[in-house]
Amino acid sequence: MSLGKIVSYKSKSLWLFVSYLLLLICNSFLSLSIIPYKDIWKYDKLIHFSEYLILGILYLNALYHQDFKIKMLYPLLFISLIPIIDESIQIFVPNRIASVYDAFFDYLGCYMGMGLYYSIYRYKNG
16 A cells, blocks of 8 residues: 555544544533423433444544554543533433443443454454
């Protein structure tokens, strides 16, 4: 793979991660009064897990060409703040509830996504 393709791939994957992260954060600012709450409540934890599973995969993909030790250090510091920020925003938004359980499923999804990405990466690269 040439250097130009690596830089192009790296910048695209970084922008994809940042865009998805902004989408998650902007979603925290939305008041969900237009959606019947009881309809989504039963899927709430699955939604949190899925959102952050994707975020974990995108995050390691954005750091794909970095040394793997760097890949694991940054997620522990950076990714660990995102669910806290996400749930903290919801405290101030009408019709939203911050939950420790939601944050737990955010963390679980994120770290499972990173683990899944790492497993696939190791399988493909030996």
